[in-house]
Amino acid sequence: MSSVQSIQSDVRNFVADNFLFGEAPESLNNDDSFLETGIIDSTGVLELVAFIEDRYSVEVDDDELVPENLDSIDRLINFIESKLKELA
Template sequence: MNPIQSEIRNFVAENFLFGEDPESLQNDDSFLETGIIDSTGVLELVAFIEDQYHVEVDDDELVPENLDSINRLIDFIDSKLKELA
């Protein structure tokens, strides 16, 4: 498991999986479709990403294609980090 994946899984488990088994969450599971994260949760997730990885998430990037699963988040964060390099 890469470090970003581990950090995201831990954050989601601690903040959104109240009483649920974190291992039941698959990397491709949609946060919105499964009800894990709602619109307020997306804002918490964005704040975490910006703080943890020192990147800025623009308004036009607040779309499911970037933020709706662990794998999508990993790809999005990787792309933002490459922009900084």
């Protein structure tokens, strides 16, 4: 099972590579809202979900596509961990 640090690193790298376009990933705090800061829009959320499903072999249900699960690195880590626990 993936550790929190591993998940954080994976998510941070994905966001940096796909949405920050040259900005240093260190400029993004773990609790920064992707939507409020304009880092990720609704199309980006779908890319993020595809990454999560692919990388962690989990399924993100439509009712889970909410900011509480997907709107910051911290929220993503918690969400991914909960999905992985469901599989265990």
